[in-house]
Amino acid sequence: MSEATTKQEREAALEGMGCSKKRKEDARFIQGTGRYTDDIKLPGMLYADMVRSPYAHARIKSINKDEALALPGVIAVLTAEDLKPLSLHWMPTLAGDVQAVLADEKVHFQYQEVAVVIAEDRYIAADAVDLVQVEYEELPPLVDAHKAMDPDAPILREDLVGKMEGAHSVRKHDNHIFNWQAGDKDATDRVFDHADVVVSQDMYYHRVHPCPLETCGSVASFDKVNGHLTVYLTSQAPHVVRTVVSMLSGIPESKVRIVSPDIGGGFGNKVGIYPGYVCAIVASIVLGVPVKWVEDRMENLSTTAFARDYHMTGEIAADSNGIIKALRVNVLADHGAFDACADPSKFPAGLMHICTGSYDVPVAHVNVDGVYTNKAPGGVAYRCSFRVTEAVYVIERTMDVLAQKLNIDKAEIRRRNFVKAEQFPYDTCLGWQLDSGDYHTALDKVLDAVDYPALRKEQEEKRAKGELMGIGLVTFTEIVGAGPSRNCDILGVGMFDSAEIRVHPTGSVMARMGTITQGQGHQTTYAQIIASELGITSDEISIEEGDTDTAPYGLGTYGSRSTPVGGAATAVAARKIQAKARKIAAHLLEVSEDDLDWEVDRFKVKGVPGQEKTMKEIAWAAYNNVPEGMEPGLEAVDYYDPPNFTYPYGVYLCVVDIDKHTGETHVRRFYALDDCGTRINPMIIDGQIHGGLNEGFAVAMGQELPFDKQGNLLGNTLMDYFVPTFVETPHWETDYTVTPSPHHPIGAKGVAESPHVGSIPCFTSAVVDAFSHLGITHMDMPHNAYRVWQQIQELELTE
Amino acid sequence: MQVDLDKEFSLPGSVSKGWTFLQNIPGVASCMPGAEITEEIDESNFKGKVKAKIGPATMAFNGDIVIKNIDPDKKELHLVGKGQDTKGTSSATMDLTAWIVDGDDGNAALKGQAAVIVTGKAASLGGRMMTQVADQILNQFGKNFANNIAAMGDTEEAEQAKEALLEEPKELNGLAFAWSVFVGWIKSLFGKKATS
Numbered sequence: 001m002s003e004a005t006t007k008q009e010r011e012a013a014l015e016g017m018g019c020s021k022k023r024k025e026d027a028r029f030i031q032g033t034g035r036y037t038d039d040i041k042l043p044g045m046l047y048a049d050m051v052r053s054p055y056a057h058a059r060i061k062s063i064n065k066d067e068a069l070a071l072p073g074v075i076a077v078l079t080a081e082d083l084k085p086l087s088l089h090w091m092p093t094l095a096g097d098v099q100a101v102l103a104d105e106k107v108h109f110q111y112q113e114v115a116v117v118i119a120e121d122r123y124i125a126a127d128a129v130d131l132v133q134v135e136y137e138e139l140p141p142l143v144d145a146h147k148a149m150d151p152d153a154p155i156l157r158e159d160l161v162g163k164m165e166g167a168h169s170v171r172k173h174d175n176h177i178f179n180w181q182a183g184d185k186d187a188t189d190r191v192f193d194h195a196d197v198v199v200s201q202d203m204y205y206h207r208v209h210p211c212p213l214e215t216c217g218s219v220a221s222f223d224k225v226n227g228h229l230t231v232y233l234t235s236q237a238p239h240v241v242r243t244v245v246s247m248l249s250g251i252p253e254s255k256v257r258i259v260s261p262d263i264g265g266g267f268g269n270k271v272g273i274y275p276g277y278v279c280a281i282v283a284s285i286v287l288g289v290p291v292k293w294v295e296d297r298m299e300n301l302s303t304t305a306f307a308r309d310y311h312m313t314g315e316i317a318a319d320s321n322g323i324i325k326a327l328r329v330n331v332l333a334d335h336g337a338f339d340a341c342a343d344p345s346k347f348p349a350g351l352m353h354i355c356t357g358s359y360d361v362p363v364a365h366v367n368v369d370g371v372y373t374n375k376a377p378g379g380v381a382y383r384c385s386f387r388v389t390e391a392v393y394v395i396e397r398t399m400d401v402l403a404q405k406l407n408i409d410k411a412e413i414r415r416r417n418f419v420k421a422e423q424f425p426y427d428t429c430l431g432w433q434l435d436s437g438d439y440h441t442a443l444d445k446v447l448d449a450v451d452y453p454a455l456r457k458e459q460e461e462k463r464a465k466g467e468l469m470g471i472g473l474v475t476f477t478e479i480v481g482a483g484p485s486r487n488c489d490i491l492g493v494g495m496f497d498s499a500e501i502r503v504h505p506t507g508s509v510m511a512r513m514g515t516i517t518q519g520q521g522h523q524t525t526y527a528q529i530i531a532s533e534l535g536i537t538s539d540e541i542s543i544e545e546g547d548t549d550t551a552p553y554g555l556g557t558y559g560s561r562s563t564p565v566g567g568a569a570t571a572v573a574a575r576k577i578q579a580k581a582r583k584i585a586a587h588l589l590e591v592s593e594d595d596l597d598w599e600v601d602r603f604k605v606k607g608v609p610g611q612e613k614t615m616k617e618i619a620w621a622a623y624n625n626v627p628e629g630m631e632p633g634l635e636a637v638d639y640y641d642p643p644n645f646t647y648p649y650g651v652y653l654c655v656v657d658i659d660k661h662t663g664e665t666h667v668r669r670f671y672a673l674d675d676c677g678t679r680i681n682p683m684i685i686d687g688q689i690h691g692g693l694n695e696g697f698a699v700a701m702g703q704e705l706p707f708d709k710q711g712n713l714l715g716n717t718l719m720d721y722f723v724p725t726f727v728e729t730p731h732w733e734t735d736y737t738v739t740p741s742p743h744h745p746i747g748a749k750g751v752a753e754s755p756h757v758g759s760i761p762c763f764t765s766a767v768v769d770a771f772s773h774l775g776i777t778h779m780d781m782p783h784n785a786y787r788v789w790q791q792i793q794e795l796e797l798t799e
Numbered sequence: 800m801q802v803d804l805d806k807e808f809s810l811p812g813s814v815s816k817g818w819t820f821l822q823n824i825p826g827v828a829s830c831m832p833g834a835e836i837t838e839e840i841d842e843s844n845f846k847g848k849v850k851a852k853i854g855p856a857t858m859a860f861n862g863d864i865v866i867k868n869i870d871p872d873k874k875e876l877h878l879v880g881k882g883q884d885t886k887g888t889s890s891a892t893m894d895l896t897a898w899i900v901d902g903d904d905g906n907a908a909l910k911g912q913a914a915v916i917v918t919g920k921a922a923s924l925g926g927r928m929m930t931q932v933a934d935q936i937l938n939q940f941g942k943n944f945a946n947n948i949a950a951m952g953d954t955e956e957a958e959q960a961k962e963a964l965l966e967e968p969k970e971l972n973g974l975a976f977a978w979s980v981f982v983g984w985i986k987s988l989f990g991k992k993a994t995s
Contacts, residue, residue: 054888054919110919130886298923708800712922719924 010600015539016532017746020683024523034262037217038294040232045219046075048280048293049125051115051132052303053107056143056374056711057154058136060105063115068131073124075287077132078279079115080104088282090159091248094272094490095348096167097177097339098159099377101275107136108156108337109376110711111302116279118291141374141711142175145311145334148371149173156337156372167339168348177339177370182353182430188365191326195317201401204780205390207309207334207375207705209301210382210695211723212518214264216304217294218277220284229285230257233277236266237556239514240490242548244273245281260546263518267695268380269305270518271342271558276304301716305342306375306705307382309334310390314355314398322406322413327364329355329394333379335370341379342558343386344488344495350387353430354479357395358439358649359417364429374711383695383756385480385559392476396761400768401777409456410765411447414475415440425742432479434647435749436739437675443475446651446673449735455655463773466797472654472766476758480750481564481646490555496641497561498552499569501530501577503634505623507616508540511573514554515566516546519691520752521684522562526570528680529746533574534581535601535615552637560648560750563680564741569640571745576636580622584634585613587627646741646749650674652758654766660797663789665701665767667730672759677740677749685751686734692755693732698724699756700763702782722782771795800922802915802933808941810899810907811956812948817899817907818874820947824866827876827897830943832936836864843867849882858921859885874899889919909944911937 015021028034065077080102083089090098103114115132119125140154147153155161155174164171168178192198218233229251235241238258246253263270280293295304311332317325333349335341343350349368356364381387403413418439419426426434446452455471462469485494498514511530517523523543531538545551554566578598585603586593589611596603603618605611613621622634655669672689679685702722706714715721740747760781767783768776774795779787792798810817820826825836828847838846843866850859862882869876875898883890895913902908915933917925925932949960 051887054883054890056918110923130888132887134887302923708922708926710800710916710918710922712800712918712926714800714923714926716923 007600014531014535014537014601016528017678017680019528019681021524021528021538021681023521023684024527025517025521036214036262036264037219037232037234040219040261040292042219042221042290045290045292046118046120046283046287047122047125048276048283048291049117049119049122049129050113050276050299051117051129051134052111052299053103053114053136054110055107055136055138056110056141057139057156058107059139060103060107060114061135061137064133065115067133068117068128071124071128071131073120074117074128075120076118076283077115077128078102078118078283083282086282088248088278091273091278093338093340093377095339095341095343096345099275099338099340101278106158109374110713111299111376112337113275113279113303116283118283118287141709143373143375143707143709143711145309145332145371145373148175148373156374175372177335177372178348180348180368180370181366183365184363184429185365187363188326188328191363192315192317192328195325196320197318197402197406198315199398199401199405200313200315201398201778202313203394203397203778205308205310205312205393206781207306208382208699208703209306209705209721210267210269210380211301211703211721212265212267212269215295215297215300216270216274216276217292218280219290219292220281221290222284222288224288227251228255228257229281230259231277231281232259232261234263234270235260235556236263236270236516236518236558237490238516238546238548239551239553240493240555241273243493244491248278249281249285258548260516263516266518266558267383268307268342268558269300271380271556272305272340272378274304297718298716301705301721302713303376305378305380306336307378307380308390309379312390312394314394316398316402318402318406320406322402322408322416324359324361324417327356327361327395329364329366331366331368333368333370334373334375335379336375336377337372338377339370340377342381344482344490345492346487346489347386350381351385351479352387352391354388354432354477355391355395356428356430357392357399358414358419358437358475358477359395359399360419360423361429366430375707381559382699383692384753385478385482388478388753389757389760392478392757393761396474396476397764397778400765404772404777410473411443411452414473415443418443418475433644434477435644435741435743436677437477437647437649438737438739439475439649442649442651442673442675442737445735445737446653446671450653450669450671452653468658468660468770470656470658470766470768470770472652472656472762472764472769474652474758474762474765475649476652476754476761477647477649478560478754478757479645479647480560480753481642482559482561483645484643485641493555494641495555495561495565496639497554497565497569498637498639499566499573500552500637501570501573501635503534503536503577503619503622505620507536507619509534509536510542510544511570512544512551513566513570514552515557515562518557520557520562520688521681525563525680525684526567529567529570530574533571534578552639560753562750563748564646564744564750565640565642567680567748568642568745569638572640573636573638575745576638577634580634580636581615581618583630584618584621584626588613588618588621588625643743646677646744648674648676648749648751648754650754650758652762654762656766656770658767658770658788660792663785663787663792665783665785665788667697667763669733670730670759671733671735672755673735673737674751674754675737675739676751676754677738677744678747679736679738680748688752689734689755690732692752693759694724694729696756696759697730697763698722700760700781700783702784704782800917800926800929802930804911804913804915804933804937806911806937806941808909808945809902810909810945810948812907812951813905814874814899814901814907816948816951817909820944820951821874821876821897821899821909822869824864826947827944828864830940830947832939832943847880858889860891861885884921889917889921891921892916909941913937
């Protein structure tokens with residue numbers, strides 16, 4: 001057996017980076033032995049349930065708890081009045097605003113928390129909720145964001161009246177939250193004034209919800225004897241929660257332990273801190289026993305963290321060849337009753353200014369006004385990185401409109417405007433530096449794969465017969481891996497992340513990270529990174545996250561930041577260990593460090609076959625035979641503050657056939673090419689892409705949280721809210737190119753959100769394309785059969 | 800969730816009979832399936848309750864009815880009813896104007912315009928069926944109202960009408976109602992198509 005084969009075999013045995021290793025976590029999930037927050041049962045545990053407002057906007061005249069308290073098994077009923085002495089009736093939000101924990105004199109949205117019932121079991125708590133009598137005086141609701149700043153609009157936030165200095169800007173109206181701008185307004189306007197061609201498109205990115213399978217919940221347990229608070233919580237950012245809980249409660253952070261057990265999907269829904277958590281914690285501190293609060297599906301869809309609700313206008317100024325000269329984006333942002341968006345502190349509209357997309361845009365301006373309405377707070381990044389979905393939607397839709405106006409094919413107009421491979425790293429006019437990319441190659445690969453000219457020909461023939469066929473195309477660039485602490489922080493904590501790796505004497509590894517897996521497969525992929533870096537088989541590497549008592553501090557998992565930030569910390573920590581291992585190997589082999597070569601899992605003395613030490617041997621020596629002056633042990637910690645974001649990208653193409661009698665859209669083909677840089681586990685990447693495409697399909701084709709004029713939420717059950725099953729889900733074709741990130745230790749960029757971000761405008765592009773020959777430039781989501789049918793009726797396409 | 804309704808029912812009796820009955824608020828309220836007046840505070844303020852059972856869900860609304868105006872010249876009644884369900888999760892308001900006009904064959908007709916606003920869980924869960932449900936409730940109301948007119952007097956028809964009123968269920972109940980809602984909904988679908 002040759003040396004090379006042995007090396008390959010050893011490499012394969014590691015199951016490191018590039019290996020489609022099956023997910024370690026699946027064994028427990030498919031056997032039903034995952035441990036979720038609601039599985040946690042502690043001795044003497046009580047249960048909390050919420051009394052919620054039926055009104056979107058009302059004054060609370062009285063709350064009568066007597067009947068509820070008389071019900072056997074009810075321990076307590078708490079209202080804002082009860083939390084006031086503890087100063088916990090309001091809490092700070094991540095966006096610099098405050099939010100009522102329990103409605104304080106007024107309710108601001110339907111289903112808002114008004115009182116919390118604590119009872120001996122979940123059923124008694126629910127019964128008692130019905131017995132709490134609340135007398136309301138209805139107030140006029142504000143549902144339409146466009147009317148929020150009207151002079152006669154009802155004022156929602158009486159607590160802010162007169163406070164015109166907001167967290168991010170001066171407020172123009174009592175219902176105004178912030179104005180935020182990026183880019184050069186004057187220069188942009190000047191280009192628009194003299195451009196050959198200008199297109200402008202209004203679009204509404206509707207209110208949706210991440211709707212993870214597991215709803216939000218917590219179990220709080222305060223030990224009155226030693227003053228320790230332990231909270232099991234469905235959190236995508238347990239360390240941040242610990243800091244916030246400590247700040248709010250006054251309990252030293254060292255005595256607060258947050259544990260995120262297995263999480264049944266997050267998608268941004270589990271980043272924030274919700275009133276239910278606070279109530280469970282307060283109740284446990286007051287009563288001295290564990291208290292569980294887990295929301296039901298309606299509560300989840302109605303109150304904890306919606307996404308989007310952006311009214312956007314995209315405008316492009318171009319020359320007659322379709323070359324972009326300037327971009328203007330205007331947004332009216334509906335943030336609900338409290339500004340509780342989970343964004344880096346400096347960016348109240350997230351990373352909206354990535355909206356120049358994959359294109360070489362000379363000058364641009366983005367203007368966002370955030371307003372209050374009588375809707376639930378939130379505005380989370382639903383499977384995306386801080387409003388990137390909105391940014392990609394507005395640029396990709398407007399590009400289609402420009403193509404249509406100039407009668408240039410939508411693939412061609414993108415090709416003409418792409419940032420070229422040789423321009424990377426590319427500084428966008430809105431202040432980002434795209435790290436790497438080769439957009440032309442990706443586009444060509446997709447157009448070849450689907451035989452784009454043949455599709456266009458087929459479409460032409462179908463149109464001649466009066467049939468509706470649409471081809472959608474999107475060439476998106478994401479911005480993920482928040483982020484460099486110079487421009488990203490949450491409540492003042494820089495958005496670094498961390499890894500701590502310990503190599504045991506026998507050569508197995510325990511590693512802990514500040515991130516937290518919720519379906520991403522960290523226990524598998526982090527182990528693969530370490531396996532490749534240290535030459536230890538990934539099966540011998542255990543990954544642990546989510547327990548703040550044991551894991552190093554990190555900002556958590558959302559915005560595709562685990563691989564770009566946590567993965568980088570993991571690689572760097574592993575390299576620190578490898579560097580120490582090299583010193584030990586040199587000591588053991590009695591050579592200089594420079595005489596050693598690293599090969600898969602061992603150090604070899606250059607030019608002396610057989611003189612080598614494996615990582616296992618070095619690990620053993622680290623605990624009994626280290627060079628003089630070196631401390632024993634083999635472990636390292638890294639806190640990684642990324643120098644830049646990473647910018648994964650992709651080219652998606654979608655073909656739809658629309659039944660003009662029913663309005664039903666059939667997704668005939670969906671081809672998704674992603675470039676996420678270095679690929680750690682291709683199988684997991686495929687899974688992530690499938691998941692992201694599914695959720696993109698869900699948002700584009702059906703998900704919606706609609707409100708009526710009274711502020712009633714009309715779609716907060718799974719009867720209405722679209723969660724696609726295998727019945728509805730189209731077949732996905734995936735493809736890839738690899739353009740590593742130059743600044744990331746292993747060149748990886750993050751992938752889980754790209755398919756969501758990229759697919760949504762692609763579905764719209766396809767549906768609109770089916771009608772584009774009839775002069776339609778845009779149709780708002782969701783593209784359900786009824787809405788598409790209405791468009792068909794408007795165009796009188798059926799007899 | 801707001802539903803606007805515009806209805807007309809022919810009555811088996813004269814305009815004056817119709818107008819007499821229209822001024823009898825507890826009588827009118829009892830025509831509403833599942834509704835009753837529980838307390839007469841004064842001549843224009845009443846307390847009442849409505850109980851509706853559809854499938855497994857029971858909702859009981861307690862509310863106030865305020866007579867805004869009684870206009871003998873126009874033979875018109877204007878009332879506003881406002882209620883909250885006993886669990887505090889939903890509320891409903893109805894602004895109703897009803898008046899008696901000349902109908903066919905010397906008989907009278909009852910005309911009504913109502914705006915019903917529902918908030919809370921009832922709107923979230925039942926919003927989609929609201930129009931049909933309200934429509935069916937009002938149809939039942941119209942039938943009961945007509946029976947009340949017919950029941951005035953001692954004729955054989957009046958006796959039959961009285962019996963029909965007694966047989967009327969005391970709450971909005973069950974599958975028969977759900978079925979009539981469903982049929983109404985199906986009809987509305989085809990109705991739309993036929994007119995488009």
